[in-house]
Amino acid sequence: MIKIDDDLISLETENTGYYLGKRGNLWETLHYGAKIHPDRLALTEKIDSGYGTDVVYREDMGKDALLHLSLDLSPTHKGDYRQTALDVTLANGSSVCDWTFVSAQINEGTWQSEELPFAHEAEQHLVMTYTGTGGLQVDLVYSVFPEADVITRRMILTNAGQVSVILNRALSYQLDLPNYGYQLSTFTGAWAPERHESVRDLTNGRHAFGSSTGTSSHYCNPFFMIYQEDATEETGAVYGFNLIYSGNHFGQVEVGPYQKMRVMAGIQDDGFSWTLEPGQSFESPEAMLTFSKAGKNGMSQNCHNFVKHHIVSKNWASKERPILLNNWEATYFDFNQRKLLKLAKEAKEVGIELFVLDDGWFGQRNSDTDGLGDYDVNLKKLPSGLAGLAKQINKIGLDFGIWIEPEMVSVKSKLYQEHPDWAVSAPGIEPSLGRHQLVLDLCRPEVQDYIIEQINQLLSSANISYVKWDMNRHLSDIFSPSLSNQGQFYHSWVKGLYRILREIMAKHPDILFEGCSNGGNRFDLGMLCYFPQIWTSDNTDVYERMKIQTGTSYGYPQSTMSCHVSDVPNHQTLRNSPIESRFDVASFGILGYELDVTKLPSADKKILQAQIAYYKEHRKLLQFGSFYRLLSPFKMAEQTRWLVVAEDKGQAVLMDAIGRSQPNQESLPVRLPYLEVDYLYDICNRQEQLDIRQFGSLMNAALPVKVNHQGLAVHVVADHYRMTLEKENYQAYGDLLAHAGIKLNQAFTATGFSDKTRLMPDYGARLYDIIKK
Numbered sequence: 167m168i169k170i171d172d173d174l175i176s177l178e179t180e181n182t183g184y185y186l187g188k189r190g191n192l193w194e195t196l197h198y199g200a201k202i203h204p205d206r207l208a209l210t211e212k213i214d215s216g217y218g219t220d221v222v223y224r225e226d227m228g229k230d231a232l233l234h235l236s237l238d239l240s241p242t243h244k245g246d247y248r249q250t251a252l253d254v255t256l257a258n259g260s261s262v263c264d265w266t267f268v269s270a271q272i273n274e275g276t277w278q279s280e281e282l283p284f285a286h287e288a289e290q291h292l293v294m295t296y297t298g299t300g301g302l303q304v305d306l307v308y309s310v311f312p313e314a315d316v317i318t319r320r321m322i323l324t325n326a327g328q329v330s331v332i333l334n335r336a337l338s339y340q341l342d343l344p345n346y347g348y349q350l351s352t353f354t355g356a357w358a359p360e361r362h363e364s365v366r367d368l369t370n371g372r373h374a375f376g377s378s379t380g381t382s383s384h385y386c387n388p389f390f391m392i393y394q395e396d397a398t399e400e401t402g403a404v405y406g407f408n409l410i411y412s413g414n415h416f417g418q419v420e421v422g423p424y425q426k427m428r429v430m431a432g433i434q435d436d437g438f439s440w441t442l443e444p445g446q447s448f449e450s451p452e453a454m455l456t457f458s459k460a461g462k463n464g465m466s467q468n469c470h471n472f473v474k475h476h477i478v479s480k481n482w483a484s485k486e487r488p489i490l491l492n493n494w495e496a497t498y499f500d501f502n503q504r505k506l507l508k509l510a511k512e513a514k515e516v517g518i519e520l521f522v523l524d525d526g527w528f529g530q531r532n533s534d535t536d537g538l539g540d541y542d543v544n545l546k547k548l549p550s551g552l553a554g555l556a557k558q559i560n561k562i563g564l565d566f567g568i569w570i571e572p573e574m575v576s577v578k579s580k581l582y583q584e585h586p587d588w589a590v591s592a593p594g595i596e597p598s599l600g601r602h603q604l605v606l607d608l609c610r611p612e613v614q615d616y617i618i619e620q621i622n623q624l625l626s627s628a629n630i631s632y633v634k635w636d637m638n639r640h641l642s643d644i645f646s647p648s649l650s651n652q653g654q655f656y657h658s659w660v661k662g663l664y665r666i667l668r669e670i671m672a673k674h675p676d677i678l679f680e681g682c683s684n685g686g687n688r689f690d691l692g693m694l695c696y697f698p699q700i701w702t703s704d705n706t707d708v709y710e711r712m713k714i715q716t717g718t719s720y721g722y723p724q725s726t727m728s729c730h731v732s733d734v735p736n737h738q739t740l741r742n743s744p745i746e747s748r749f750d751v752a753s754f755g756i757l758g759y760e761l762d763v764t765k766l767p768s769a770d771k772k773i774l775q776a777q778i779a780y781y782k783e784h785r786k787l788l789q790f791g792s793f794y795r796l797l798s799p800f801k802m803a804e805q806t807r808w809l810v811v812a813e814d815k816g817q818a819v820l821m822d823a824i825g826r827s828q829p830n831q832e833s834l835p836v837r838l839p840y841l842e843v844d845y846l847y848d849i850c851n852r853q854e855q856l857d858i859r860q861f862g863s864l865m866n867a868a869l870p871v872k873v874n875h876q877g878l879a880v881h882v883v884a885d886h887y888r889m890t891l892e893k894e895n896y897q898a899y900g901d902l903l904a905h906a907g908i909k910l911n912q913a914f915t916a917t918g919f920s921d922k923t924r925l926m927p928d929y930g931a932r933l934y935d936i937i938k939k
């Protein structure tokens with residue numbers, strides 16, 4: 167709900183409030199955080215006699231100096247010595263800009279962008295209009311999403327003057343908060359370890375972060391959070407921030423001299439410059455701001471609700487997603503129709519629902535050196551074409567999905583031969599390759615048209631129900647002949663991509679699109695507006711996934727995370743892990759398998775059948791339940807605990823996993839604070855199966871006869887028979903679960919073994935069903 171009360175504006179969600187107070191020609195940010203009864207006098211900054219060395223802003227505003235004020239829009243180079251969200255160069259070369267408030271208007275519903283993705287179904291939005299130096303007009307647009315406790319902000323600049331101006335920085339927001347000594351967490355990484363939490367103390371100065379690879383990037387996700395030093399997952403004040411944007415981004419927290427900190431984010435200004443001609447407008451991406459006093463989980467709940475109800479398209483928001491088999495790690499480029507159909511048949515037998523054909527089905531693409539940009543099917547590999555293959559896959563009883571990488575071109579391709587100038591490169595310089603490929607110039611409408619036409623044709627050519635949209639390199643050598651100011655390249659490229667996506671999605675609303683970029687290199691709210699799920703990481707190692715999925719969960723719900731069970735030794739880490747643990751971790755997301763199911767021993771096939779049956783039975787809860795982190799793999803003996811809870815709190819699933827096994831260790835009681843305290847629950851683990859080879863020579867200590875633990879007999883037995891592990895069952899009230907917790911059975915620790923022992927080897931895990939009695 168938004169209210170304007172003379173010189174006080176209140177933007178309120180169910181539990182948060184953002185309050186602005188008029189101060190001369192500007193508005194002061196009075197408070198953002200927990201919802202309050204605002205009082206103008208109590209909340210306003212008191213500047214009576216001024217402070218030493220101040221530059222006083224205007225005579226008619228007493229001793230006010232901008233550096234002491236909390237401002238959503240700062241006059242630039244007028245004494246606010248913090249960095250400002252907006253920085254322009256006027257035609258006369260000056261960058262000094264002053265702003266005067268003109269009007270504030272409340273509108274119902276969503277502010278709809280024509281060029282950028284946006285959050286849908288806002289309750290209301292507020293447009294605050296200012297005019298400024300050089301004929302510039304600034305509109306600050308705030309939207310409220312009450313049930314998600316989210317407020318969004320964007321800035322629109324219009325040149326109402328007679329001459330062009332240059333935007334040097336045009337962020338989506340700046341937010342000034344009192345500095346109570348906060349910490350900052352960003353989610354950083356690289357290919358394979360994506361979105362690991364990086365914690366910084368917010369000491370004096372500027373703490374900047376962001377991306378400059380052309381996309382939102384695995385180096386630093388646009389989501390970040392700021393919290394009181396003593397905030398935990400369950401308690402404390404936590405702010406979360408994100409951008410609905412997939413290009414270069416910038417974020418910063420500046421701790422200034424007067425107990426204030428300025429938080430800002432938007433398009434990366436490094437390499438950015440935008441010429442605004444008379445009559446033109448520039449719109450910044452929409453930014454998400456949220457706050458919770460219920461700790462980091464409380465803040466994550468807000469982000470998750472926002473993504474589920476306002477970012478992901480309504481078509482997919484609560485539609486249960488299929489369990490897929492992807493052939494990539496099973497075959498890489500080495501496949502043919504016969505092999506694919508064999509995989510599909512086995513997949514069907516274990517319960518898979520969708521078969522996804524990954525890279526290598528088109529042109530001469532037998533490695534990652536050729537063929538991107540072309541869409542003709544490789545008939546040597548697939549003699550009956552895509553339509554024929556899809557038909558046969560459908561006949562087996564599976565849906566059919568396909569991989570594409572439309573933003574790229576290989577030098578060895580027909581497209582490059584015909585249009586070498588469509589590849590991004592700067593005049594006179596050989597462009598650098600990434601994964602042997604070049605980037606298409608999406609700033610150019612004719613290139614956008616080509617992609618739209620090719621993909622639309624492809625998707626209509628066969629019965630395709632799923633698309634994995636990949637993008638496997640960073641941008642470099644940026645230059646487009648279509649632009650007169652090359653500082654516009656990155657943002658124009660992203661806008662080109664958004665036009666392509668808008669047009670393709672509009673034509674194929676029933677196809678499920680999964681985003682991918684070298685794994686999780688473009689995991690952001692912009693892409694999620696088009697693709698309801700994203701390939702979280704190429705790294706499917708179980709231990710790495712505990713960390714990656716934990717990090718990702720701070721800003722994104724599990725329904726956006728595509729998670730696959732793959733083979734061991736793992737292809738990224740060469741690590742071995744139990745197949746049951748790989749499932750347990752992957753089941754807290756959109757489940758898929760990515761391994762050669764035709765080569766699995768019969769015992770593993772049975773395990774897969776049981777896993778998939780379990781997932782189907784719990785799918786709604788696992789994909790869309792409220793997700794909470796209980797223990798983090800980054801702390802506490804590398805133990806990971808996640809919980810999903812149904813809306814009515816009548817059902818939940820807990821995952822309990824360890825990193826490296828440590829002997830002689832007790833684990834913490836399983837405390838579950840997010841259930842209903844008055845309900846009586848039945849808690850029971852999913853009984854898992856273990857490969858007896860895990861015991862090595864120790865098996866002779868347990869068996870009545872001596873065996874060669876590496877011998878053929880053991881392998882034959884183990885391939886057909888798995889050991890069923892312990893069963894644990896409890897009944898407990900929600901208050902016990904919330905405040906005391908269950909002490910689980912003792913884990914194996916080399917002092918003995920019984921049918922109660924929890925065998926938890928390295929990366930061991932368990933799922934527990936929690937059901938209201």
Ligand code: DGJ
Binds near residue numbers: 638682
């Ligand atoms: C990178 C993706 O992340 C992988 O899953 C796979 O699709 C390859 N690209 C194919 O080239």
